[in-house]
Amino acid sequence: MVDTEIQPAPCRAAEGPRVIIREGTTAHHRAAEAVQLAAFDHIHWPFTDDLFLWVEVDGEMGAYLVWRQTAYPDEFEILSLATHPKHQRKGLARKLVQTFCDGREGDIFIEVRESNWGSRAFYKSLGFVETGRRHAYYENNREGAIVMKLRI
Numbered sequence: 001m002v003d004t005e006i007q008p009a010p011c012r013a014a015e016g017p018r019v020i021i022r023e024g025t026t027a028h029h030r031a032a033e034a035v036q037l038a039a040f041d042h043i044h045w046p047f048t049d050d051l052f053l054w055v056e057v058d059g060e061m062g063a064y065l066v067w068r069q070t071a072y073p074d075e076f077e078i079l080s081l082a083t084h085p086k087h088q089r090k091g092l093a094r095k096l097v098q099t100f101c102d103g104r105e106g107d108i109f110i111e112v113r114e115s116n117w118g119s120r121a122f123y124k125s126l127g128f129v130e131t132g133r134r135h136a137y138y139e140n141n142r143e144g145a146i147v148m149k150l151r152i
């Protein structure tokens with residue numbers, strides 16, 4: 001399948017690398033899992049038939065965002081989001097979430113580990129608010145999850 005170029009856009013106009021947001025296909029699973037492994041140190045989301053966007057930066061995958069629609073017509077969930085460590089703090093994840101929001105209306109939910117302060121700060125910077133907590137949500141260490149929501 002041919003890539004769909006959604007929105008060629010400079011990420012930080014004058015200074016940053018040129019980034020292109022693309023739709024993910026099975027051809028991109030291996031690259032996405034490599035980004036995930038680098039960002040999380042483990043695979044928590046094996047790619048199968050998921051819907052995802054990714055950022056091409058300097059000719060390679062810099063970040064991805066996996067999502068699903070949880071209720072029709074207006075409820076969505078981000079299932080996994082990661083930026084390769086060498087590309088973090090360049091605005092790539094922000095660009096992915098903003099691109100995902102473009103043209104949609106409704107609520108976007110995300111669950112984040114309680115200890116993942118960087119990620120919680122990231123989502124807060126985009127306007128997500130913490131709406132709940134799931135006790136002992138993660139099987140590996142019984143850590144709780146913070147539920148965050150953005151109304152778009």
Ligand SMILES: CC(C)(COP(=O)(O)OP(=O)(O)OC[C@H]1O[C@@H](n2cnc3c(N)ncnc32)[C@H](O)[C@@H]1OP(=O)(O)O)[C@@H](O)C(=O)NCCC(=O)NCCS
Pocket residue numbers: 039040063079080081082083084087088089090091092093094095112116117118119121122123125
């Ligand atoms: C969370 C994550 C996806 C952010 O990706 P990123 O591309 O570096 O984020 P951005 O550059 O778009 O950041 C946008 C803003 O979010 C906030 N932010 C991002 N990372 C942050 C951190 N570690 N600590 C505090 N604030 C942070 C900042 O306000 C930042 O703007 P600034 O750089 O101008 O200050 C990335 O750190 C990551 O992959 N982490 C490991 C995997 C993970 O935890 N994923 C999320 C759970 S599903």
